[in-house]
Amino acid sequence: MQVCNLSTLGSACLGHVERRIWACSQDLGPVFSEIDRLVAANVRKVQAAFRAHRIGPHHFQGSTGYGHGDLGREALDSVMAAVMGAEAALMRVQFVSGTHAIASALYAVLRPGDEMLAVAGHPYDTMEEVIGTRGTPGHGSLMEWGVSYRELPLGADGRIDWEGLAKAIVPGKTRVAHIQRSCGYALRPTLSIDEIERAVKIIKAQDPSVVITVDNCYGEFTDTREPCDVGADLCMGSLIKNPGGTIAPGGGYVAGRADLIGRVAARLYAPGIGIDAGGVPGSTLRTFFQGLFLAPQTTGEALKGGRLVAELLHREGFTVIPSPGLPDVWSMITAVELRSKGAMTAFCRGIQRTCPIGSYIRPEPGVTAGYGDEVIFADGTFIDGSTAELSADGPIRPPYVVYCQGGTHWTHWALALEGAMTSLQEELAREN
Template identity: 50%
Template sequence: MNISTLIQEAESILSPIFFDIDQRVKQNLKKTLNSFHYYHLGTHHFSSVTGYGHNDSGREVLDKVVAKILGAESAIVRIQFVSGTHAIASALFGVLRPGDEMVSVTGKPYDTLEEVIGLRGNHQGSLKDFHIKYRQLELTNKGTIDWNNLKMAINLSTKLVFIQRSCGYSWRPSLSISDIKKIVQIVKKQNPHVICFVDNCYGEFAEELEPTEVGIDLMAGSLIKNLGGTIVNSGGYVAGNKKLVEMAACRLTSPGIGSMGGATLNQNRLLFQGLFLAPQMVGESIKGSHLLAYIFDKLGYEVNPLPMSTRRDTIQAIKLGSVEKLITFCRTMQSYSPVGSYLDPIPSQMSGYEDQLIMAGGTFIDGSTSELSADGPLREPYIVFCQGGTHWTHISLILEKIIKEIELCS
């Protein structure tokens, strides 16, 4: 079949799914607007302060707005968070103490968290260095939660349960909100004092509810992913139980300062505007993931999630099967990016990752994978992970060129 014809077929068949996605965007936008209205957001909240960041009314309202949107008691939204990993690390170091035990119930965590925990690297101040114990419950052979053994994984000495919502660089289903709710119910029944924590990167606004609305005590994520609407320059957030959020804030700043510090450096308008755009940007990204999955599935590649499956985050994985195809995919996507189209991505080592990576990300904000990106570690079976896309039509334009280039690798 002609590639152009196949793409047109995909767009037609997926139109009912695109309509459903638009309805979810509408609900999440309504939730966002209601929060803006509730806290009387005005242009005076766009002004900023310098230095310590004391009495920044815009930042204070932003924290409240985000907490309300996420159904959380409290939230801190700070440009001082370098990344989602930094926000997650601040939360973990903030609430865990020497002798505490952390249990990951979603198997091995995302690559950049391995050194945070102390699973590899030279342990420069890892959780392991602070005598925080770690265990993990392996996933089943199908990549799902081991529900049968989840109860036995939690005991009275467990302080925190770690849940990674997204698949990360693994070939498994990302967790749905109903999955997360079920984990919380099982864990709390075994030990009601356990802190249930979610790495929420790539998951915000993918569904109509967030983890903190179904019993999660604490979660964290990045602002240059979903919640920043593709226009926020930097930062991350932590949301959940008020006491736990403040403990995380004290790790970001210092005890005694906590959430009261952090100059916003004239970023408040972008932070609010990005939040307003976020539901729409996530919706476009999810449409693009359906389109990618449909086309590559038709071409005989394994895809995760499947073309017609309900999305739980913004990541689409495609098992390409060779290093040549992985590199070609990323290079071609880079050539169709709005920024740096002339650049040629090459595999390289990156801080926090064990394997070499190749990354395509011709984005306006460096590292803002939610704008449109494709990347993957150079390890078998050579999976490319696609995130983002501010317009699903942009992905449609790229697809024909990518497929032609990949076919030349065969």
């Protein structure tokens, strides 16, 4: 990689980086066109759901207290169910994160003596404390409640071990088969909907009663189908990722079988309260509806930004997943192997300087709730922690991978990469 020393070259080096970035974007024209086709198909689907449920201004009134009789909240749940290909859904501001939505679904289904099987290797770091493989004793992890846990390791190619999955279910004991769609903090490919459909069929052939749950975070609108379309019993995600369209102020969702959604509501609130409660301000309802409508478009822009990151960093000699060009599976997350703590830190600092919020903040690796390793974050966003806007982060551990997500428009990534690459080049010059 050609290294510019900004301390001596100044704006000349920045101009050199800028030219390389825009050259990449020109070469990505055919890829961007395919993403636009995907966006159009998903906008059509969302539009159809809004039309079918006759969404109008009267759905933006909101509610307080118990929230009984909130027509907008009920309509939103129905629209989300239709978009997700599910019987029912809870799209609620009371979920504080994707991890909260996933945990609520797991606690709703699992009982003492049951087994949870992770089908796609080790799940995302924040799930470790929910499951009980790490965390504070006495906080009520699944394992503390008598649920056993097992993982099916990924194959050598980083994908599901299909032969192993065909004999992994223990009928009468394995209650939940959990699939993580995105790569999370792992150097593996994002799962396609076709792969999820294949896994569902293999699991159900061994025991039809197994509940298949899918961590759908970062997966929404990256395909024209969602996990429940292909037989998943529940799928879950965060509204400050794809489906919130970058304007939802918080929240999450669970979609799937109607009987299981009732259980999830009992877990989120309390037994006996049901799904017909939960106050939500009218302004929040409107942003949920509007964010869901915008979600295919903002997801498409994030996909374009990810393709730009992959193209540029690959040309600069770094390993990226997915590989540059037209991928087999669209992924909201682009992983870049930077090979050192210093390089990770420099890259994230360069990204932070181009964020609209907190550009003056200097990211440092540190301890973060829910993570076992130190983590560094670049995420100057309007919604706190909204990885759908634009962010780069990762745990500080070999091989020192930064995970790039989001972007309200791909040109924001073009500008962010100017800062990231110049900062990274300075660090590499020091290391060499």
